[in-house]
Amino acid sequence: MSLLYRYFNLFSVGNETPKERFKRLVAGGYTMNIQGKTVLITGASRGIGRSIALEFAQKKDIQRLIIVARSSDRLDAVAAEIRALGIDAVPIALDLTQPVEVNIAVAQAWRDYGPIHLLVNCAGVAHQVPFLQARLPQMQEEISLNLMGMYTMTRLIARRMAVQRSGTIVNVSSLMGKIASPTMATYSATKFAVLGFTQALRGELACHNIRVVALLPSLTDTDMVRRFRLFRWVMPTSPEAVARALVRGLERDSSEILVGWQSYLAVLGNRVLPSMMELISKLAAPLPESAEEARLREVRGHG
Numbered sequence: 001m002s003l004l005y006r007y008f009n010l011f012s013v014g015n016e017t018p019k020e021r022f023k024r025l026v027a028g029g030y031t032m033n034i035q036g037k038t039v040l041i042t043g044a045s046r047g048i049g050r051s052i053a054l055e056f057a058q059k060k061d062i063q064r065l066i067i068v069a070r071s072s073d074r075l076d077a078v079a080a081e082i083r084a085l086g087i088d089a090v091p092i093a094l095d096l097t098q099p100v101e102v103n104i105a106v107a108q109a110w111r112d113y114g115p116i117h118l119l120v121n122c123a124g125v126a127h128q129v130p131f132l133q134a135r136l137p138q139m140q141e142e143i144s145l146n147l148m149g150m151y152t153m154t155r156l157i158a159r160r161m162a163v164q165r166s167g168t169i170v171n172v173s174s175l176m177g178k179i180a181s182p183t184m185a186t187y188s189a190t191k192f193a194v195l196g197f198t199q200a201l202r203g204e205l206a207c208h209n210i211r212v213v214a215l216l217p218s219l220t221d222t223d224m225v226r227r228f229r230l231f232r233w234v235m236p237t238s239p240e241a242v243a244r245a246l247v248r249g250l251e252r253d254s255s256e257i258l259v260g261w262q263s264y265l266a267v268l269g270n271r272v273l274p275s276m277m278e279l280i281s282k283l284a285a286p287l288p289e290s291a292e293e294a295r296l297r298e299v300r301g302h303g
Contacts, residue, residue, distance in 0.1 A: 034250075035061040040109070040116050042096060042153060043123030045069035048172065048217060050078050051239035052120055055247055057085040064088040066109055066116065069123065070095050096123050096149030106156040119157045120170045120246075121150040126187040128286075139186045146190035151197070158201070162208040169210065170246065171198045175218040175263050179270050179277060182285035202255060213249065217242045217259045218266075235262065 039056055043049035044067035056062050065082055067089060069075050075091035082089035090113055094105050110116060124146045127138040154169060161167030176184060177191030195214055202212040218237055237260050249257030258264055270277040 034059060034118070036063045037061075037117040038064045038066065038113060038115065039118040039120065040066040040068065040157070041120040041122055042068045042149075043121075043172075045071045045074035045078055048239045048242050049120070049122035051243040052122060052246060053078060053089075054081060054085075055240070055243035057082045057087040057089075059247070060086065062087050064090060064113055066090045066092060066113060068092045068094050068096075068105075096153060097144040099152050102149075102152050103156060106153070110160055115160065115164050116157060117166065118168045118170070119153065119161075120172070121153055122172045123149055124172065124190075126184065128183050128187075130183055131185045134186065142186045142190055146187070147193050147197075150194060154197075154201070158205060158210060161210050162205070165209045167210045168213065168250070169201070169205075170213045170215055170250075171195075172215045172217070173198065175216050175258070175266060177214075177216060178267055179281055182282055211253075213254065214256045215242070215246050215249070215259075216256060216263065217245075218263045 034056065039062060041049055041053050041056075044053045044065075046069075049067075049069070053065055053067050057065060065087055067075055067078055067082070068091075070093065072091070072093035075093055079089035079091040090109070092105055092109060094101060096102055125141055127134070127142060129135075129138065150171060154171070158167070158169060161169075171194050173194040174187075174191040176188045177195040180188035180192070195216075198212055198214040205212055242259050245257055245259045258267060266277065
């Protein structure tokens with residue numbers, strides 16, 4: 001037992017003894033107290049990111065929400081909704097694929113509104129297209145934003161959290177980070193990478209008292225997903241349900257937060273019978289479409 005206590009000394013917080021740390025982890029760890037905290041959310045102008053911002057705002061305990069996205073008009077609209085709930089909102093229009101701009105924006109935000117206690121990396125993009133028909137710019141966009149944009153923001157915030165010896169980072173992966181989906185190969189690859197990155201950081205940053213959490217929503221009814229050809233037998237969940245699941249998961253100190261019974265069933269099936277789940281995933285994927293259908297869907301997506 002003394003060896004276990006010595007091990008947990010690596011992860012002790014403040015004046016906490018290794019024995020106290022061990023007992024706390026066995027009892028279920030910390031629950032997150034958001035009272036008076038500052039939260040930064042990327043991808044907050046619409047979809048899941050917007051719903052997460054509004055869910056936190058409705059809790060009334062947050063001190064400030066810093067919301068980040070590329071569209072300044074949409075950000076301003078979300079900021080107005082947050083302020084109507086009595087919470088301070090700071091919109092920052094920013095392209096996360098531009099590291100220099102992100103570096104400057106984070107430094108200014110930390111100086112003017114920090115410290116930041118919770119980072120939610122929600123910005124992302126997905127293109128649904130069979131791999132053999134995929135265009136290189138689409139693949140590069142998914143990798144640049146979903147993976148490199150998240151990496152850049154996390155690196156800048158985590159270094160500052162380590163100095164203050166506290167913080168929580170939530171990386172939004174996807175159920176497709178557990179079970180890959182045909183017609184979404186690059187997106188699945190980025191979400192697998194996000195999950196691996198999150199798992200690695202969870203162990204690495206624990207000694208700095210930084211929690212690292214993965215949120216894994218299933219197919220969600222957002223503007224982006226409405227352009228997709230839906231998967232068979234999959235019922236899209238709402239962005240609001242995803243936001244509520246995140247808040248509950250943080251309160252329960254969950255390291256991975258799944259959303260909806262379909263996600264739990266799919267993950268369980270993948271653990272027990274991975275070959276069967278791979279077959280189901282293949283059967284659930286949309287049938288190949290003609291070139292004309294693909295062209296019309298692309299036009300609708302940009303309309």
